[in-house]
Amino acid sequence: MDGSGTGHEPGGPEGAGGDEAYLALERELAVFLRRARAQSGELAREVHPDLEPAAYGLLVRLDEAGEQRATELAGYFGVGRATMSRQLRGLEDLGLIARTPDPADGRASLVRLTGEGRARFRRVRDGRRARYVRKLADWDRAEVAELARLLHQLNTRAEARD
Structure with a gap:
């Protein structure tokens, strides 16, 4: 033991960048991201x-956040x-x-979903949610909630540090 109470030896796998937990996380995230990109195209x-x-991500953002300026959307997505x-x-x-014209600045416009856009998006979103329910039917609700909590925590930290 290294005296830090972590149980990790100095110069061991963590010090060399080879911690199995982080390698496993990287591997699983790579698979998850590959599937997410493919699913985004399908959706x-x-x-x-x-x-x-x-x-598709723009539709998600506009449905969640409401109308926004194009510059706000560009900043949110980093493009x-x-x-x-x-x-x-x-x-x-x-x-x-x-x-529609932005009442706060006549030179800018606000972007919003149309009724058709909202209806199409929500139909697909609801179908995707139903697929998650089927795929995770044998999971305990607490496990699903914990996964959502951990993913939220990961996303929050990634956005704050990048």
């Missing part, structure tokens, strides 16, 4: 056959204004979002 196509996979503008134009062309 986007369910909303509209011509919807880009990356744009440039040109990228955001292109994605929003695609959503607008599909009739999933609309822009």
Whole structure:
């Protein structure tokens, strides 16, 4: 024991960057992210056959947070204004979002889901939730809640430190 009370030896696997718990976490996150990217494409196509996979996240954000400026959305997703503008134009062309003048600044506009966009998005979201319920049917509710809590904690820390 190293005297720190952690049970880890100095210069051992942790010191060498080889802690099995972190390697396992990295491995499982890589699988999770690969599946999430594939699922995002599937969900986007369910909303509209011509919807880009990356744009699905915009629908999630607009449904959760309500109308926002394009610059706020770009900042939230960490993309440039040109990228955001292109994605929003695609959503607008599909009739999933609309822009209205921002009353606080006439030069800017607010982006919101249209009724059609909200209905399509929520149908897909509800279907996805039903799939989670089926896949995790043998889990205890407390386990599902704990997983959600831990993922929230991971996301919060990742956003605060990046």
